[in-house]
Amino acid sequence: MTQQPPPSGNLPTARELELYAAGTPSGPRLLLPAGSEALAMLVRRGFQPTVAPLDLPFPADLEGEAAEKLAEQLGHYSFRLFLRGAILRHGSFSPTEATRYVEATQAAKTAETLVELGLAEREDGGRYRLRYPAHNFGGTLEWYVARELRGRLGFDVAVGVKFHAPEVGGDLDVVAAAEGRLLYLEMKSSPPKHLASDEVGAFFRRVRALRPHLAIFVMDTALRLSDKVLPLLQAELSTQPPPPPRRVVREVWALTPHLYVVNARQDLMGNIATAIAEGLRALSPPAP
Known part of the structure; x- marks a missing residue:
């Protein structure tokens, strides 16, 4: 049975303090994943960080060669502009609808790159659709x-x-x-x-x-x-x-x-x- 704290108007006795402390449940014991120094530095600052899943237009567990190819493309500003625009279409899009800052021929090539990376699929009429819709970039x-x-x-x-x-x-x-x-x-x-x-x-x-x-x-x-x-x-x-x-x-x-x-x-x-x-x-x- 959890002990009640001593009345605030009187100084508690040593026995009352010990009874209260012994009856108080301990706080949660949260363990960090091994090797998470960045999160550990937050914990040492007194925070209890949690990690939320990212809103991504590709599987969150993408790894290996596929992830490396995508990262290589994301290093290009034009690719980021195009993918950002494709995400904001929230459905079917033509290459030129994705962004007005990339020329039509380059936009068409970028749309095909998304298909090759597994992020998009072709539709009729020269249109495309992202396979894993995201809310934003x-x-x-x-x-x-x-x-x-x-x-x-x-x-x-x-x-x-x-x-x-x-x-x-x-x-x-x-x-x-x-x-x-x-x-x-x-x-x-x-x-x-x-x-x-x-x-x-x-x-x-x-x-x-x-x-x-x-x-x-x-x-x-x-x-x-x-x-x-x-x-x-x-x-x-x-x-x-x-x-x-x-x-x-x-x-x-x-x-x-x-x-x-x-x-x-x-x-x-x-x-x-x-x-x-x-x-x-x-x-x-x-x-x-």
Whole structure:
């Protein structure tokens, strides 16, 4: 029988304290999967993370050569644009309906590539349909970036992480661990015009709750970040007026030594890797 706590008006006796403690059930014992350093770093920060399944236009257990071929294609901005558009059609589509940013001949080739990869099937009239419908492209972007961080930079990675921080909404899109450092990436697959201030505010709340060593705000777009994205992020910085952003290279920007913003111009993963390298150097001891 569970003991009731002693009355609040009187100081409990030693026996009452022991009885109460002995009758209180212990909390759940949650064990992490072996080798999950990224998740372990969240647990050490006092969170109880869980991982949600990603919304993907392909089987979640895709591995081996098929996964490698898909990742190779996702490295091309034009392929990501096309697949994003195909997902948003939510059904049958012609190659030119998937995106207006790819020429018709290239769009037709990309549609056939989706068929070869097992992501789409042909329909009558030169139309196509995805075999595994998804709601949006976000999960695919997270899957791709996480895979590249793991394979190219040796990070331990977790995606679609719910860290259940009090009064902090949203998921941690990608968290990664290496060299005793925790990296958090917020992934945005929509153009900058769709980015709202409340999304940026939510990102900063997650950063302040998590306190990663490095945080990177990733926009999968070739458009300039200085027009809208940088001002929105600067407005949320603790220091106001904010310091001017520092261009590292191309569209890789440092808002602080530990907070970066990148887009996909030239190479999405190359830009992310540049931001990581810059951030790790900022965390390193001073040069002799």
